[in-house]
Amino acid sequence: xLRKSASHTNLKPIVSMRAITKSFPGVLxxxxxxxxxxxxxxxxxxxxxxxxKSTLMKILYGFYHCDSGEILFNEQPVAIHSPHAARLHxxxxxxxxxxxxxxxxxAENIALFLPQLPAVLNIKEINHRIREVSKxxxxxxxxxAMVSQLSIGEQQKVEILKLLLAEATLLILDEPTRVLxxxxxxALFKVLDSLRKDGYAIVxxxxxxxxxxxxxxxxxxxxxxxxxxxxxxxxASEDKLVALMFEKKMATLQVNRKRDISESEVPLLELxxxxxxAEGSQTSLKAIDLKIRPGEIVGVAxxxxxxxxxxxxxxxxxxxxxxxxxxxxxxxxxxxxxxxxRRSGVGFIPENPLTMAIAPxxxxxxNMALTRTWRYARAxxxxxxxxxxKDDAERTMQALEFSFPLYVPARSLSGGNLQRMVxxxxxxxxxxxxxxxxxxxxxxxxxxxxxxxxxxxARDKGAGILLISEDLEELFxxxxxxIVLYAGAIAGSFKPEETNVFEVGYxxxxxxxxxxxxx
Amino acid sequence: MSKxxxxxxxxxxFGQKTVRTGMRYLLMILFAFLMFGVILLIAGIxxxxxxxxxxxxxxxxxxxxxxVVVSMIPMLITALAVALPFRVGLINIGGEGQLxxxxxxxxxGALTFPNLPAWLLLPLMALLGMLGGALWAxxxxxxxxxxxxxxxxxxxxxxxxxxxxxGFLILGFWHSPRDTVRTPNxxxxxxxxxxxxxxxxxxxxxxxxxxxxxWFVLKYTRWGLEMGAIGSNPQAAKRNGxxxxxxxxxxxxxxxxxxxxxxxxQVSGFYGTLFPNFSMSLGFMGFMICWLAGGDPLxxxxxxxxxSVIYSGGNLLQxxxxxxxxxINILLAFTLFIVLARPNFFKGKRS
Numbered sequence: 065x066l067r068k069s070a071s072h073t074n075l076k077p078i079v080s081m082r083a084i085t086k087s088f089p090g091v092l093x094x095x096x097x098x099x100x101x102x103x104x105x106x107x108x109x110x111x112x113x114x115x116x117k118s119t120l121m122k123i124l125y126g127f128y129h130c131d132s133g134e135i136l137f138n139e140q141p142v143a144i145h146s147p148h149a150a151r152l153h154x155x156x157x158x159x160x161x162x163x164x165x166x167x168x169x170x171a172e173n174i175a176l177f178l179p180q181l182p183a184v185l186n187i188k189e190i191n192h193r194i195r196e197v198s199k200x201x202x203x204x205x206x207x208x209a210m211v212s213q214l215s216i217g218e219q220q221k222v223e224i225l226k227l228l229l230a231e232a233t234l235l236i237l238d239e240p241t242r243v244l245x246x247x248x249x250x251a252l253f254k255v256l257d258s259l260r261k262d263g264y265a266i267v268x269x270x271x272x273x274x275x276x277x278x279x280x281x282x283x284x285x286x287x288x289x290x291x292x293x294x295x296x297x298x299x300a301s302e303d304k305l306v307a308l309m310f311e312k313k314m315a316t317l318q319v320n321r322k323r324d325i326s327e328s329e330v331p332l333l334e335l336x337x338x339x340x341x342a343e344g345s346q347t348s349l350k351a352i353d354l355k356i357r358p359g360e361i362v363g364v365a366x367x368x369x370x371x372x373x374x375x376x377x378x379x380x381x382x383x384x385x386x387x388x389x390x391x392x393x394x395x396x397x398x399x400x401x402x403x404x405x406r407r408s409g410v411g412f413i414p415e416n417p418l419t420m421a422i423a424p425x426x427x428x429x430x431n432m433a434l435t436r437t438w439r440y441a442r443a444x445x446x447x448x449x450x451x452x453x454k455d456d457a458e459r460t461m462q463a464l465e466f467s468f469p470l471y472v473p474a475r476s477l478s479g480g481n482l483q484r485m486v487x488x489x490x491x492x493x494x495x496x497x498x499x500x501x502x503x504x505x506x507x508x509x510x511x512x513x514x515x516x517x518x519x520x521x522a523r524d525k526g527a528g529i530l531l532i533s534e535d536l537e538e539l540f541x542x543x544x545x546x547i548v549l550y551a552g553a554i555a556g557s558f559k560p561e562e563t564n565v566f567e568v569g570y571x572x573x574x575x576x577x578x579x580x581x582x583x
Numbered sequence: 584m585s586k587x588x589x590x591x592x593x594x595x596x597f598g599q600k601t602v603r604t605g606m607r608y609l610l611m612i613l614f615a616f617l618m619f620g621v622i623l624l625i626a627g628i629x630x631x632x633x634x635x636x637x638x639x640x641x642x643x644x645x646x647x648x649x650x651v652v653v654s655m656i657p658m659l660i661t662a663l664a665v666a667l668p669f670r671v672g673l674i675n676i677g678g679e680g681q682l683x684x685x686x687x688x689x690x691x692g693a694l695t696f697p698n699l700p701a702w703l704l705l706p707l708m709a710l711l712g713m714l715g716g717a718l719w720a721x722x723x724x725x726x727x728x729x730x731x732x733x734x735x736x737x738x739x740x741x742x743x744x745x746x747x748x749x750g751f752l753i754l755g756f757w758h759s760p761r762d763t764v765r766t767p768n769x770x771x772x773x774x775x776x777x778x779x780x781x782x783x784x785x786x787x788x789x790x791x792x793x794x795x796x797x798w799f800v801l802k803y804t805r806w807g808l809e810m811g812a813i814g815s816n817p818q819a820a821k822r823n824g825x826x827x828x829x830x831x832x833x834x835x836x837x838x839x840x841x842x843x844x845x846x847x848x849q850v851s852g853f854y855g856t857l858f859p860n861f862s863m864s865l866g867f868m869g870f871m872i873c874w875l876a877g878g879d880p881l882x883x884x885x886x887x888x889x890x891s892v893i894y895s896g897g898n899l900l901q902x903x904x905x906x907x908x909x910x911i912n913i914l915l916a917f918t919l920f921i922v923l924a925r926p927n928f929f930k931g932k933r934s
Contacts, residue, residue: 402824403825419818423814445806448804
């Protein structure tokens with residue numbers, strides 16, 4: 065049942081991916097990526113969110129189909145068209161959100177995944193095998209327990225057991241530690257280590273530097289869909305990896321920083337000891353202290369999922385403080401509705417325009433009016449002044465040099481045009497405070513510059529801006545102040561000219577070591 | 584959620600596609616009749632003869648036609664009671680219960696103030712009916728708005744509660760001295776006026792006016808725009824500063840008020856009295872009509888008419904052919920299934 069690799073020489077890769085290219089609408093997720101996976105090795109795929117790690121592995125697992133490129137299995141080209149085909153090649157994957165059935169027991173879940181599932185289950189035999197394997201790799205779980213009663217850490221064990229019993233020899237783990245407590249992470253790495261010794265090939269998708277250095281043998285860094293480099297553990301250092309992950313690019317827009325942000329002015333947004341409770345997959349914010357003064361751009365750096373979305377939503381009023389207070393323009397807004405926040409002059413550019421900003425079945429023009437229906441209502445609301453909406457939108461479009469159709473359903477717009485549409489809508493109202501997440505997502509170079517210029521112009525007119533981004537170049541070139549979010553708390557606060565990409569990068573990845581001297 | 588909105592936007596109000604859509608619907612209904620014919624054949628009954636009976640009894644005479652219109656009135660209104668909440672993505676299956684409570688409130692007015700003149704009593708009864716329906720719809724609407732329970736389930740379950748309350752009121756307090764299972768006949772001032780010596784009453788005008796208002800609000804007003812945004816993407820609407828929770832409660836209550844008005848119209852315009860099972864599933868009928876029409880006002884009128892023809896004709900079929908009553912439900916169900924399935928070959932024919 066268990067494959068033992070005959071040798072530990074690792075001369076030939078068991079799986080090679082060659083020139084894998086995959087594009088989604090509006091984004092090139094994988095650009096001619098090469099990857100070799102060897103038996104008895106833990107191979108870490110490192111990169112920021114959106115770097116293309118998961119996409120690459122989902123192609124290997126047959127979940128996506130690559131546009132071009134080939135996959136070699138033991139040096140033979142193979143076509144993997146489905147997860148089923150991948151499993152026939154002994155490839156198994158544990159997804160970020162697990163794929164267990166909560167209402168079934170551990171043994172039943174594992175049995176369901178067996179390659180040759182007999183018509184009548186031999187539960188005893190399966191239980192026996194579960195015990196055997198789980199003992200060998202220290203993956204003890206009770207086979208009779210209901211999955212719904214297991215902790216997240218235990219569920220992960222079941223996922224791994226499932227793959228082992230299905231005779232997978234290449235295990236792909238997508239951000240396995242994201243949901244684990246530190247001691248569980250440690251236990252997981254021990255399991256992975258013993259699997260490696262038995263000849264399994266393991267792929268670990270992660271963006272956490274520390275884990276990579278702790279357990280990987282070979283490290284591949286992806287950046288924006290490109291291959292940034294592959295290193296052996298012995299060659300790798302934190303500095304090298306950070307440099308590969310966050311390449312420092314030339315700024316495309318020269319921004320003159322305003323020097324005269326007066327500390328005495330009333331902050332446009334003030335969060336004092338603000339905390340939120342996590343619901344569902346949210347991250348809870350912990351005692352956030354933040355002030356945005358007129359004429360100031362505050363950049364928020366962080367790997368996505370560390371509380372950026374929640375910070376924006378908290379400022380908007382989408383989620384409420386469970387502790388602390390929120391002030392807008394000097395007034396207590398802790399318990400005010402979004403409508404009131406909006407009316408007082410707050411613009412909000414969310415990270416995902418399609419799901420968070422627009423009504424897809426309405427026309428672009430109708431969408432343009434949505435944030436300010438009261439402004440365009442005539443005769444007490446019996447009529448809408450669509451001409452005013454159109455004039456306003458076109459004026460802003462002209463200023464930004466954007467162009468997109470106004471009389472089509474919003475869902476027919478491309479990702480870039482949706483983003484332009486939201487930017488136009490939010491800038492039209494000349495907000496005093498702008499909360500912008502991933503401002504330039506999906507935009508081409510020209511539109512990116514236009515959007516950034518619009519922010520800077522708004523700031524020069526005295527607006528305050530909360531700029532949430534993963535693009536460090538953007539943050540460094542635009543921000544007057546920079547904060548780093550990690551695990552829902554502010555991990556650091558800097559003036560951009562007094563820090564560098566490395567220092568911020570370390571904080572973003574939760575590294576404990578501070579290399580401040582490393583300027 | 585997106586499916587609903589897709590259905591909604593597929594039928595633009597009075598757009599150029601309406602005629603084409605109407606044709607498609609007619610074809611589908613014909614198809615349903617065809618399938619039902621097979622059932623009739625199996626039951627040993629000549630389907631052509633039966634259909635002839637249905638149509639001659641309903642559309643063949645002025646009287647038959649007026650009866651179709653009479654049975655169509657409450658369906659128009661209960662369909663609107665579904666169509667309005669539908670716009671913000673709420674599924675109101677509670678029309679039946681709201682109609683019952685509305686009828687009870689209106690009856691309370693009719694029995695308590697029999698001496699008021701008609702011009703005062705009728706509006707009072709209408710307001711009471713709407714208040715009753717709105718109160719009944721407030722329960723699911725509020726529970727939904729605080730994110731506690733799905734309105735589909737609560738409104739459906741409340742349907743079985745409302746008739747019990749109405750039954751209790753009738754049997755316990757309101758029954759007439761001679762007849763324990765119904766209230767005394769309403770005074771004339773509590774009856775909606777009828778037209779042309781038929782049973783067609785003012786409720787028809789009410790229903791049509793409400794549909795026009797509905798259409799106008801959706802197409803032209805600020806509230807129609809905001810409701811459309813909520814129906815299309817509630818999360819985005821909320822982030823855009825549209826008061827989502829407020830809308831959910833108010834729109835659900837308005838839907839309930841409309842269903843309650845249907846209850847008032849039925850007791851005041853049609854029966855002139857209230858008895859425990861007066862509704863005959865009008866609330867559910869409205870739900871079906873709304874779905875058949877895709878929430879479109881003009882479609883609601885058309886589908887309510889078609890359903891009334893089937894319904895009235897079916898009653899006759901029951902008398903003349905000795906068919907069980909349930910047979911009509913089979914025909915209605917066929918129509919519903921086929922329209923909801925929207926068979927592809929009709930689409931192919933169209934283009």
